[in-house]
Amino acid sequence: MPETLQLWMRHETRPSEHRAALSPRDAGRLVGHGVRLTVEDSPQRVFPLAEYVAAGCSTAPPGSWATDCPVEYYVLGLKELPPAPARLRHRHLMFGHAYRGQPGAPALLRRFADGGGALLDLESLVDDDGRRIAAFGRWAGYAGATLAVLRHRGALTAPLTRSTRAELDLRLRPPHRAGDGASALVIGADGRCGAGACEALRTAGIEPTRWTGPGTGAVDRSAVLAHDILVNAIGTAVPVAPFLTEDDLDDPGRRLSVVCDVTCDVGTDRNALPVYDRVTDWNRPVRRLRARPRPLDLIAIDNLPSLLAAEASRAYSAALWPHLLRLGEGSAVWDRCRREYRSALAAVGQR
Known part of the structure; x- marks a missing residue:
C-alpha cells in the first residue's frame, strides 16, 4: 500500500x-x-x-x-x-x-x-459482472425462511433474540420432522438469499418450490396463493410485475398464510410485494395483512442476518x-x- x-x-x-x-x-x-x-x-x-x-x-x-x-x-x-x-x-x-x-x-x-x-x-461493492463481492444474502434468506416456518407452526415468539445456526436448526426440526405437510415457494431461489431460504426450509422438512428471478412479464399469482409460505428473495435493479396485489389477498381460494419479504424493497419502484407500506422489526416481527378468508401474516425485517x-x-x-x-x-x-x-x-x- x-x-x-x-x-x-x-x-x-x-x-x-x-x-x-x-x-x-x-x-x-x-x-x-x-x-x-x-x-x-x-x-x-x-x-x-x-x-x-x-x-x-x-x-x-x-x-x-x-x-x-x-x-x-x-x-x-x-x-x-x-x-x-x-x-x-x-x-x-x-x-x-x-x-x-x-x-x-x-x-x-x-x-x-x-x-x-x-x-x-x-x-x-460488485465485481465486473455486477455480482456482490461481499453479501449477507445467504443468512438473510436462512433467517427469513426460519421465521416464516415458525410463524406457520404457531411457534414464533417476540421479541426476537440473537441466535445461532445450531439453535435455529433445533427449532426447525423437532417435533415437526415431516414438515407438517406445509408447502413453500421461494422466489429468487437461484441467488444467495434464495439458497439460504431453501436450506432452512429443507431443514424443516419442507421441499420448496423454487422460482428463479422472474423478468418483467406476468407472474402466476394463483400459483403463489396455492402455497402456505412465500419467501421473496429476489433482488432486482428494475421494476418487476407484482407477485401479489391487494385483490389477491382477498381471494377466497387463497391458501397462503405467511409472507416473508427478505428483500424489503418497500417504498421503491422495485417493490414486488406492494401489499404493505412499512417493515416489521424484532419487537413486532409479524404484521397481519388479512384476517379473512384465512389469516395472512407478513414478516419484513430489514436486518435479518443479525439473528445469526x-x-x-x-x-x-x-x-x-x-x-x-x-x-x-x-x-x-x-x-x-x-x-x-x-x-x-x-x-x-x-x-
Whole structure:
C-alpha cells in the first residue's frame, strides 16, 4: 500500500444490530498488513472488544467517530447513521440504501454533500459482472425462511433474540420432522438469499418450490396463493410485475398464510410485494395483512442476518477484508462505488 490505510469501525446504534463488518480474526489480518484499525466498543456486537484488542486494534468509545475520528480515516459500519452530526465529513463505508430512490436517501446524501464526506455504499461493492463481492444474502434468506416456518407452526415468539445456526436448526426440526405437510415457494431461489431460504426450509422438512428471478412479464399469482409460505428473495435493479396485489389477498381460494419479504424493497419502484407500506422489526416481527378468508401474516425485517450475527459476520468479513486493503489504491471495485455516489448526488441536485 502506498500510504497507511486508516479504518475506524463504528458501533451500530440500532439495538437489534449485532453484526460487525469485520470479525476479530480478519481485523488482525488487516493490522498485519499495516492497516491502522480503531474499533469502537459496542455493548450489543456479537464479538467482544477484547478480541479486537488481542488482534492489535486500537479502541474508542461508542459513537466517538463523530467527534474524535480524524478525517483521514474511513469509517466502517453496516446500518443507518444516527441523526447527528447533520454534516458528514468522513468517508463512510456502509449499507446506505441511498442510490435507488429509497425513502430517506436524499436527506442522507445531502448530509454528505454538506459536510464534504462521501458514501461508499456497500450495496455497490460488485465485481465486473455486477455480482456482490461481499453479501449477507445467504443468512438473510436462512433467517427469513426460519421465521416464516415458525410463524406457520404457531411457534414464533417476540421479541426476537440473537441466535445461532445450531439453535435455529433445533427449532426447525423437532417435533415437526415431516414438515407438517406445509408447502413453500421461494422466489429468487437461484441467488444467495434464495439458497439460504431453501436450506432452512429443507431443514424443516419442507421441499420448496423454487422460482428463479422472474423478468418483467406476468407472474402466476394463483400459483403463489396455492402455497402456505412465500419467501421473496429476489433482488432486482428494475421494476418487476407484482407477485401479489391487494385483490389477491382477498381471494377466497387463497391458501397462503405467511409472507416473508427478505428483500424489503418497500417504498421503491422495485417493490414486488406492494401489499404493505412499512417493515416489521424484532419487537413486532409479524404484521397481519388479512384476517379473512384465512389469516395472512407478513414478516419484513430489514436486518435479518443479525439473528445469526456470528455466522453472518464471519462470512461477510472474510469476503470484505481483502478489498479493504485496496481502498486507497486504484481499484475497479471501489472506483465503481465512487462513481455511484457521484451519480446519486447529481440525481438529488447535489455536487
